Amino acid sequence: MGLLNLLKQDRGGQLFLGLLALAAVLVPLLNLLPPEGHALHLSTYTVTLLGKYLAFALLAIAVDLAWGYLGILSLGHGAFFALGGYAMGMYLMRQIGDRGVYGDPLLPDFMVFLNWDALPWFWYGFDMFWFAALMVMLAPGLLAFLFGWLAFRSRVTGVYLSIMTQALTYALMLAFFRNEMGFGGNNGLTDFKELLGFDLQADSTRIGLFVVTALMLALGYIVCRAIVQSRLGRVAVAIRDAEDRARFVGYRVEHVKLAIFTFSAVLAGIAGALYVPQVGIINPGEFSPLNSIEIVIWVAVGGRGTLYGAAAGALMVNYGKTYLTGALPEVWLFALGALFVLVTILLPRGLIGLMKTRSKKGGAAA
Amino acid sequence: MNSLDNLRTVMRRDRVFDFMLQTTGLEVDLSHGTILYLEDISVSFDGFRAINDLNLYIDAGELRCIIGPNGAGKTTMMDIITGKTRPDKGSAHFGQNINLLQLSEPEIAQAGIGRKFQKPTVFEYHTVFENLELSMAGERRIWPTLTAQLDGVQRQRIDEVLEIIALQAHRDRNAGALSHGQKQWLEIGMLLMQNPKLLLVDEPVAGMTHQEMERTAELLTALAGDHTVVVVEHDMDFIRSIARKVTVLHQGSVLAEGSMDEIQNDPRVVEVYLGE
Numbered sequence: 001m002g003l004l005n006l007l008k009q010d011r012g013g014q015l016f017l018g019l020l021a022l023a024a025v026l027v028p029l030l031n032l033l034p035p036e037g038h039a040l041h042l043s044t045y046t047v048t049l050l051g052k053y054l055a056f057a058l059l060a061i062a063v064d065l066a067w068g069y070l071g072i073l074s075l076g077h078g079a080f081f082a083l084g085g086y087a088m089g090m091y092l093m094r095q096i097g098d099r100g101v102y103g104d105p106l107l108p109d110f111m112v113f114l115n116w117d118a119l120p121w122f123w124y125g126f127d128m129f130w131f132a133a134l135m136v137m138l139a140p141g142l143l144a145f146l147f148g149w150l151a152f153r154s155r156v157t158g159v160y161l162s163i164m165t166q167a168l169t170y171a172l173m174l175a176f177f178r179n180e181m182g183f184g185g186n187n188g189l190t191d192f193k194e195l196l197g198f199d200l201q202a203d204s205t206r207i208g209l210f211v212v213t214a215l216m217l218a219l220g221y222i223v224c225r226a227i228v229q230s231r232l233g234r235v236a237v238a239i240r241d242a243e244d245r246a247r248f249v250g251y252r253v254e255h256v257k258l259a260i261f262t263f264s265a266v267l268a269g270i271a272g273a274l275y276v277p278q279v280g281i282i283n284p285g286e287f288s289p290l291n292s293i294e295i296v297i298w299v300a301v302g303g304r305g306t307l308y309g310a311a312a313g314a315l316m317v318n319y320g321k322t323y324l325t326g327a328l329p330e331v332w333l334f335a336l337g338a339l340f341v342l343v344t345i346l347l348p349r350g351l352i353g354l355m356k357t358r359s360k361k362g363g364a365a366a
Numbered sequence: 367m368n369s370l371d372n373l374r375t376v377m378r379r380d381r382v383f384d385f386m387l388q389t390t391g392l393e394v395d396l397s398h399g400t401i402l403y404l405e406d407i408s409v410s411f412d413g414f415r416a417i418n419d420l421n422l423y424i425d426a427g428e429l430r431c432i433i434g435p436n437g438a439g440k441t442t443m444m445d446i447i448t449g450k451t452r453p454d455k456g457s458a459h460f461g462q463n464i465n466l467l468q469l470s471e472p473e474i475a476q477a478g479i480g481r482k483f484q485k486p487t488v489f490e491y492h493t494v495f496e497n498l499e500l501s502m503a504g505e506r507r508i509w510p511t512l513t514a515q516l517d518g519v520q521r522q523r524i525d526e527v528l529e530i531i532a533l534q535a536h537r538d539r540n541a542g543a544l545s546h547g548q549k550q551w552l553e554i555g556m557l558l559m560q561n562p563k564l565l566l567v568d569e570p571v572a573g574m575t576h577q578e579m580e581r582t583a584e585l586l587t588a589l590a591g592d593h594t595v596v597v598v599e600h601d602m603d604f605i606r607s608i609a610r611k612v613t614v615l616h617q618g619s620v621l622a623e624g625s626m627d628e629i630q631n632d633p634r635v636v637e638v639y640l641g642e
Contacts, residue, residue: 231500232512238489238500245487248448249501249560250475259508 006226012352013225016308017218023050024214028207044203048278051210053318055275058217060298060314061307062267065224067296068305069233070260071240073158076165077268078292079172080140082282084269086176087139089189089282090123091132092200096193109191110184120182129196136273137266144265145258152254152261157243166289173287188283195277206278213274217311220267224307227260236260297340303350313350394461394478394563401426401564401594407446407456408618416442417453418618424564429590431605432598434615435638440598441484443615444566448481449474460564476506480562484569486549490542494533494552497541498524501556524559530585531555546573554585564594571604583607614638 007013027047034041059081066072098105102112106119125131147168151161179185198205227233239246239253247253276282285291294317302313317339324332347354394401402424409417417439424430434440445451446458449471458466464477475481489497502520505511516524528534531551536544541552550570557565567586571579579601587608589595599605605612605626612629614621622632629635 227512230512231514232508234492234496234500235511237491241489241491242487244450245483245489246500247471248475248481249556250472250503250506252470252472252506255508256511 003222006222006229010225012306012308013221016311017221020214020218024211027210031203031207044206047210048206049322051206051213051278052275053315054210054213054217055271055278056295056298056318057311057314058213058220058271058274059268059295060302060310061217061220061224062264062271063295064299064304064307064310065227065267066261066264067299068307068310069228069240070236070257072257072261073162073296074165074261074264075162075289075292075296076167076169077265077295078289079165079169079287080144080265080268081272081275081291081295082169082172082176082284082286083140083143084136084272085276085282085286086183086189086272087126087132087135087269088273088276089192090126090135090183091129092192092195092277093189094123094127095195096191099193100191108184108189110179110187111182114179122182133273136269140265140269140272141262144262148258148261152257155254166292169287169292170289173284173289176284176287184283186284188281188285190281190283192277192280200277200280209274209278213278216270216274220270221307221311224267227263228307232256232260294336297336297343299350300343301339301347301350303347303352303354305349306352309350309352312352316351395463396426396461396563398462399426400424401428401461402447402596403457403459404443404447405457407443407453407458409442409446409451409453415618417446420456420615420619422613422620424594424596426563426594427591429587429595429608429610430597431609431612432596432615433600433602433605433612434621437617438615439618440615441568442618444481444568444598447474447566448479472506475560475562478561478563479566480557480560480564481566482550482553482557482568482570484572486546486553488541488544488549488552488556490540492541493538494528494541494544495524495537497552498527498555498559501559503559503561527555527558530558532581547575547578550574550582551578551585554582558589562593565589565596567595567597569599570597571599571601579604580607 007017027042027050030040030042031044031047059077062080063074063077066074066077093108096108100109100112102109104112107116111119126135147165151164156164175181176183176188177186183189192200194200195205195209198208200206228236235246235251235256238249239251239256243253272282272286295314298314298317299310300313301317302311303309317336320335321332324335343350349356400423402422404420404422407417407420408415420439420443422443432440432443442451446453447466449466449469452467460466460474460477460479466474469477489500492500499516499520502523505514525534528537531554533544533548533552533555536548541549544552550573554567554570557567570586571582574582583604586595586597597605597608609626611624612626613623614629614632614635616638621638622629622635624632
């Protein structure tokens, strides 16, 4: 079978998918079965928090595909994540219908507040889930395609490309902050009621969202693994290591970069769409350059170029963030900075890299 | 040719406008026995004329050595042939029918020109086998590359090349772990996998031991005939061991051309290069 073949060599991936499957079964059970107050009970709040982490893990995998395997350090993947999130948010806004504060059957609250009398054209179609789902992939994909087409064709690489991706997400943040853009300005989109008819406040919906996120993460991992194990994946690594050689061997480096970068952006958009219904809000803050840098730190901590390492990094750093911002809020940013410096100096290949060297040494001794 | 044929030639749709001519995916036409034409090529960088009215013709199947002092324009010439640098003026054709100045680097590579860099450049994080696999002539588009699988014939071809470059024992090692000389060979092997008509080889024996050098000489001489080989090299002993025809570049143009003996006795060459 194709899938078994794919994972045969991939011990880390087997472990990762195994744990993910375990979590997808165990977390809902621990939420539903033990009574509240029991030591094993998981609150719905925790389930949603875990679901959010899993969406971040999918985002980290998307970044790792571009950075670890293709050598494109994107400091703007937060933009693709946020665009996917906005597409989902627009659908959720339209689902509110006349239950908003102003009770307008068509216009979302913020438009009524701004005295708009009609729905802007780009909000059409978002009352249908399939259309929104399409846009979740299309909006980030198109942006990445356009950006990549211009950047890769001009052979912008390395740190210059990173700075441009950073500028991209910053520009989008400024644009989305403006009320005239029609995406709720500063406040973004929020006050969501239901998704496909399921009440977003209900425990069952939250558990459902967690399971769906886990499934999408597993699917995203498997597709990315299939890509990196294909010849195209080997070409990507070849481009990362010796771009000129790849070109003189006859590969159209620009096309390979464009294809993988665009796919990575689509994946980030899907992660954003899974994130928004769980946290209940999307605002321009998601476009902030700091967010995109944080994603890169997750990947660096976990270990790039392994996919599961990126996911593990996202889970660990975000757990740390939740803990620290609760316990010592003012310390978090310093901790994040220190983490990045330490990982860069001491663990250039991340925690997974450390574990691999350990086990290799152990194997040699035995 | 009768008048009907003439009419047919005139009416051929692809011959009406230049822009309708097919530029990519052509099979190189060698009917006149010359594989490479470089004519009146000049290129300057920031006012420095790296190539100055260069004229060079290479016959199909030939093994040509190109020598010249540092800054003579040898590497720039290779850059022009492979599409990395565009000349300010002049023309470059591959066979009768392929205009190299219209093609990008990957297109030139697929048309059948392979290049070995001065510094050995291999994919260091891939195994020797994978390096050869990636270089194999064939499909380069995205989707077919995603689904590509090696078949038996292709595996056999890779094993053949591994034998030619004497790296069978290192098949599954990372290319980054090879010695300098082995990397040079691997790069030549990668060229062979591309199955090019024309091989451009920049300093193939730099950093090689004497035995390795001899093997490389054997390899390159064996390749000539089926392939056309152009070697840029500094090592005179090596040139002497393989050369049939030598071209001397000086200040961006051809100073002399001929057999090694003729070259060595040419007073102009002695003055600029060999006299030291």
